[in-house]
Amino acid sequence: xxxxxxxxxxxxxxxxxxxxxxxxxxxxxxxxxxxxxxxxxxxxxxxxxxxxxxxxxxxxxxxxxxxxxxxxxxxxxxxxxxxxxxxxxxxxxxxxxxxxxxxxxxxxxxxxxxxxxxxxxxxxxxxxxxxxxxxxxxxxxxxxxxxxxxxxxxxxxxxxxxxxxxxxxxxxxxxxxxxxxxxxxxxxxxxxxxxxxxxxxxxxxxxxxxxxxxxxxxxxxxxxxxxxxxxxxxxxxxxxxxxxxxxxxxxxxxxxxxxxxxxxxxxxxxxxxxxxxxxxxxxxxxxxxxxxxxxxxxxxxxxxxxxxxxxxxxxxxxxxxxxxxxxxxxxxxxxxxxxxxxxxxxxxxxxxxxxxxxxxxxxxxxxxxxxxxxxxxxxxxxxxxxxxxxxxxxxxxxxxxxxxxxxxxxxxxxxxxxxxxxxxxxxxxxx
Numbered sequence: 001x002x003x004x005x006x007x008x009x010x011x012x013x014x015x016x017x018x019x020x021x022x023x024x025x026x027x028x029x030x031x032x033x034x035x036x037x038x039x040x041x042x043x044x045x046x047x048x049x050x051x052x053x054x055x056x057x058x059x060x061x062x063x064x065x066x067x068x069x070x071x072x073x074x075x076x077x078x079x080x081x082x083x084x085x086x087x088x089x090x091x092x093x094x095x096x097x098x099x100x101x102x103x104x105x106x107x108x109x110x111x112x113x114x115x116x117x118x119x120x121x122x123x124x125x126x127x128x129x130x131x132x133x134x135x136x137x138x139x140x141x142x143x144x145x146x147x148x149x150x151x152x153x154x155x156x157x158x159x160x161x162x163x164x165x166x167x168x169x170x171x172x173x174x175x176x177x178x179x180x181x182x183x184x185x186x187x188x189x190x191x192x193x194x195x196x197x198x199x200x201x202x203x204x205x206x207x208x209x210x211x212x213x214x215x216x217x218x219x220x221x222x223x224x225x226x227x228x229x230x231x232x233x234x235x236x237x238x239x240x241x242x243x244x245x246x247x248x249x250x251x252x253x254x255x256x257x258x259x260x261x262x263x264x265x266x267x268x269x270x271x272x273x274x275x276x277x278x279x280x281x282x283x284x285x286x287x288x289x290x291x292x293x294x295x296x297x298x299x300x301x302x303x304x305x306x307x308x309x310x311x312x313x314x315x316x317x318x319x320x321x322x323x324x325x326x327x328x329x330x331x332x333x334x335x336x337x338x339x340x341x342x343x344x345x346x347x348x349x350x351x352x353x354x355x356x357x358x359x360x361x362x363x364x365x366x367x368x369x370x371x372x373x374x375x376x377x378x379x380x381x382x383x384x385x386x387x388x389x390x391x392x393x394x395x396x397x398x399x400x401x402x403x404x405x406x407x408x409x410x411x412x413x414x415x416x417x418x419x420x421x422x423x424x425x426x427x428x429x430x431x
Contacts (some may be wrong), residue, residue: 003078011107012299015078019070019100027066032058043112075104085109085357087350088304107301109350115358120290120416125282127428129155129271136426137267138245145249148238154201155237157187161199162236168229169222179233195230254380271425273374278429280406287409288348290416300346309335309342352408361408368403375399 003017008009037047044053071092090106155161164179184191186200191246198210209231216225243249247258255263312391313335320327335342355361372389374381389395 003074003081005078005082005084005141008105011082011110012297013106013108014130015075015082015106016095016102017074017078017102017104018098019067019074019102021100024063024070024100027070028059028063028101029062031062031066035062050272052128056189056287060152071102074102078104087301088307090414107303109354110298110300112295112298112351112354114356115351117355117412117415118417120287120294120412122283122286122290122413122416122418124413124418124420125423125428126420127275127279127423127425129268129275129425133271133425134264134267137271138264141247141253142242142245143240145243145252146240147243149241150204150236150238150361152204152381153237154198154203155186157200158240160185160238160240161202161234162238163199164233165195166231168231169226172222174220174222181235198232199234202237207231207233233348273377275425275428276374277387277430280409281431282428283413284406284409287412287416288344291348292344292350295347295351298347300343305339305343306335307347308346309338312338312342312345319361352405352412355412356404356408359411361404361411363400363404364407367407368400371403372399 003015005157006016008014031056032051032054035058036049036051039049039054039057040046041049041053041057044050058105075090075092078084085108087107087109090104092102092104094424095101095103151159160183162181162183164181166179167174182191184196184199186196189196191199192212192214194210194212198208202208209229211227212223212230213227214220214223214225218224222228245260245263250258250260250263253266255266313330316338317327317330317334373382376385379385389399
C-alpha cells in the first residue's frame with residue numbers, strides 16, 4: 001500500500017493512503033461466511049441461511065467494521081513506514097472522489113534533541129509512618145464517632161454550640177422577623193471567626209451582641225464591606241464524648257476479631273498506601289517542573305494543547321458541580337484560561353513518552369498487579385474490584401498508563417542529580 005506524506009506546518013502532517021480493494025472484499029466475505037455458519041434467522045435452519053440474506057442482514061455492519069480495521073492497519077503501516085511519532089489522535093476522513101482513499105491529518109512529537117535526564121536536578125522526598133501517626137489517626141477516628149453531652153458550664157474549645165442570631169446592618173434587621181439558627185464546634189473554624197470567638201465562655205441561654213466587620217465580597221449583600229451588629233444567643237452547649245478504643249469500636253471498622261493490634265496494622269497499611277501515593281505525586285511534580293524548565297523552548301503541537309486545555313476546563317466545571325456549586329454553561333472560550341497549564345502538561349507527557357521510547361522501557365506487569373491490589377485493598381470486596389479491572393479494557397488501559405508513567409518518572413529521578421529531603425508523614429501528604 002502506497003502512502004504519501006505532506007508537511008502542513010512545523011508539527012502537522014497529512015498522510016493520504018488507499019485501502020486495498022481485494023483485501024477489503026476478502027475480509028468482508030470471510031466474516032459473512034463465518035456469520036452464516038452460526039446465524040439463527042427465523043425460517044431457516046442454522047447454517048442453511050442463503051448468502052444473499054446474510055449480506056442483506058449483516059453486510060453493511062460487517063463492511064463498516066472491516067473498513068475501520070483496515071483504516072487503523074493502513075494508517076499504522078504508513079506511520080511506521082515513514083518513521084513518524086504521532087502526538088494525539090489523527091483525524092481520518094474519506095478522500096473526495098475515491099471511496100477507498102483516505103486522508104489522515106495529525107500532529108507529530110517535536111524534536112527534543114538530546115534528552116539527557118542526568119542534567120535535571122530533582123528533590124526526592126522521603127517519609128515513613130511512625131507510631132505517633134497511627135495514634136493521631138485513631139484519635140481522628142474517635143472524633144468521627146464522638147457523641148455530644150449537653151452541659152451547663154461555659155462553652156470551651158471543642159464544644160458544640162447551637163445558636164440563634166439576628167443582625168442589624170445600619171437600620172436594617174436581618175432577618176426581618178425571627179432568628180436564624182446554626183451550630184458550630186468551637187475551634188473548627190467553620191463559622192465566621194468573630195462570631196465563633198464570641199461564643200467562647202457563653203452558657204446555654206446567654207445572649208451577646210458582637211460588632212463584626214464583614215469583607216467586601218461577603219455572600220450576604222446587606223453585610224458585604226460593612227460593620228454589622230450581630231446578636232447571638234447560645235441555645236445549647238454540648239461537650240464531646242469520645243468512644244473507647246475497644247472491641248465494638250474496632251469491629252465497627254470491619255476488623256471482625258476486634259483485636260487492637262490488627263486494627264493498628266490495618267491503619268498502618270492504609271497510611272503507608274496513602275504515603276506512597278503522596279510521595280509519587282511529589283516526585284511527579286518535581287520531575288515535571290525540571291522537565292518544563294529544561295524544554296520550555298520546544299514548540300508543542302497546538303491542537304494537542306488545545307484539546308488538553310478544553311479537557312481541563314471541562315474537568316474544572318464538573319468538579320465544581322460535584323461540590324454543589326451552580327455552574328452555568330461553559331463559555332466557548334473557557335479553555336483559553338487553561339492553555340498555559342495544558343501546554344506544560346502536554347510537554348511533560350511527551351517527554352515521558354520519548355524517554356520510554358528512546359530507552360526501550362517496558363511496562364512492568366508485576367508493578368501493574370501490585371498497583372491494582374493496592375487500589376482494590378481500599379474497597380470492602382477487593383477481589384471484585386480486581387475482576388472489574390481485568391474485565392474492563394478501558395479501566396485496565398488507564399491503570400497501565402498510570403503505572404507506565406510512574407515507572408518512567410522513577411527512571412528519570414534515579415538518573416537525575418537528586419537530593420533527598422526527609423518529611424514527616426503529615427508534611428508528606430499535605431499537597
